[in-house]
């Protein structure tokens with residue numbers, strides 16, 4: 852009898868078995884997470900009110916599962932919202948620290964997508980950005 856069969860026999864449901872496996876940190880858990888999009892290509896018109904957050908340093912917005920930030924250093928950076936830790940779509944930008952942060956378990960990334968702690972060691976997918984007049988293109 853393997854572990855899964857044993858858990859079923861003692862009354863664990865499928866969801867409970869999955870949760871038990873994840874709490875143990877077994878490899879099957881990460882497969883449930885999302886992957887960063889590889890075919891990103893969209894343009895934000897910075898003259899529109901809906902994109903006003905990107906007119907001020909430290910501002911950011913999320914579109915198409917991409918976090919687009921105008922960093923406190925004055926550059927545009929775009930990264931996936933999908934965290935490399937367990938694939939949760941919870942990455943956001945923090946202007947006070949000028950870094951990216953995943954609210955799920957605290958992974959930290961710098962503005963180049965490099966991990967800054969153990970949860971962030973897998974890095975963050977970075978997308979290209981190109982500013983032409985008021986048009987900010989984000990693409991992979």
Ligand code: FES
Pocket residue numbers: 934935936937938939941953954955956957958970
């Ligand atoms: S999914 Fe765990 S820190 Fe992001």
